[in-house]
Amino acid sequence: MADTLETQLPRGRGGRVWQSIFRSGLGDTNLRRALAIQQNLFLHLASVKVRKRSLSFRVTWFLGTLSLGTFAILVVTGVPLMLYYHPSVPQAYSDMNDLRFVVSAGLFLRNLHRWSAHSMVLLVFAHMFKVFYRGAYRPPREFNWVIGVVLLLLTLFLSYTGYLLPWDQLAFWAITVGSNLISAMPIVGARIRFLILGGNGVNANALLRFYVLHCVILPLAAVAFVAIHFWRIRKDGGLYHGGSERHE
């Protein structure tokens, strides 16, 4: 029995079970390192090799990577927060108090989610300006810039829909101020506002709509566009690196 276990049990990295999952094996040769990227559903969005120059900090400040990082933190903290949250009035607000006083580390979870959200908005903006000033939006990368603008909008909508969920005074009036702007739109303004809020004012329907947008629709859209955004980097010739590629 012990003998069977010894032969059948995986021996960590490089063992039989490991190899059934990651066919490339260990990254001990460049071929295997290339396969590790190319044969992974998620990593294959990236290219197998990168220019050494584009890896240095001053080229990108890692702003795109960090934006993705905050998004990951937001998903990881957001899902547990959903377990303690009811999108209904006024239960949503009592859930906030429960997170503070009842749930273990609930306050920390909410803090991390909120500060990461603000950081993500900042980082995405910074990423956009950095890309612009490096000239990395120039052909052939012009469409990826457009995808980036879509991602900026998704980030803002994600943050904005999340802003309402605590259902406190800050949330309620911020969304009221923002949604009043929409009704300034000529002809269709009032209707669009009704569509977004599910009523003529910020009420329980608006909370439910914002909850669904915040937790399902917008994150899924963001994941899809992030995937295209990363894949396009490879398709458009890798990270922009200036130098010989300059259009001057």
Place this chain on the structure above:
Amino acid sequence: MSERKDFVASFDSDSRKTAVRVAFVTRRKSPHVKVHDDDYVMTFPEALFRGAVAVEILALLLVLLSLFWNAPLEKLADPLETPNPAKAPWYFLGLQELLHYFPPVVAGVLIPTLVLIALIVIPYFKINVQAEGLWTRNRSARLRILALTVALFAVFLIAFNVYAVLIPTLLMAGFMFFAATNRAASGRFHRWLASKPLSFWIMSWFLIQAAVLTLIGTFFRGPGWSLVMPWSGDI
């Protein structure tokens, strides 16, 4: 090789006059310019590892922030009690600040729509793809256009009392005029500014403008959207 040439080669060291340089490529020669080969490294582990470290450092900072600084939570939402001032999330406060000066259809619809369209079309306009300094050609004509544009815009802003936009705009225009000055022995900063294309100036103006308006909206606006100092009372 003995055909008669139907052109005259001239030499001119003034880059402003001779806009186009012609390279003469004789037969058996390739116009290909050899650039030094880029060094490539493997994405796994080089890029992935760096990315992971960057994200871990950021996560650490955010965890520390979350341990010592609590997310705001005010009392239960009450539609009958309007806080004064009622503020949108910080990234919309630049727009809310504009709402103070312009009618909602301008500040809330027209300006954001124009900004969005402008952002999307950036890479599709040649003017943004060119990396040539703004003042390298047609200097006097461009100077006149800039002066006229800034003057008209300034009159418009003064008419609406939008000093929060006027001052950064004038500052930016000042830098543009400074970059346009023709100086024999110019410093590093001047040379850097002079090399900047129009797209740089427009984007920088937008960036500074957005930052100024957002900061004013966030920290300097109190009850009734009046100007307050950030340290006077609670915001």
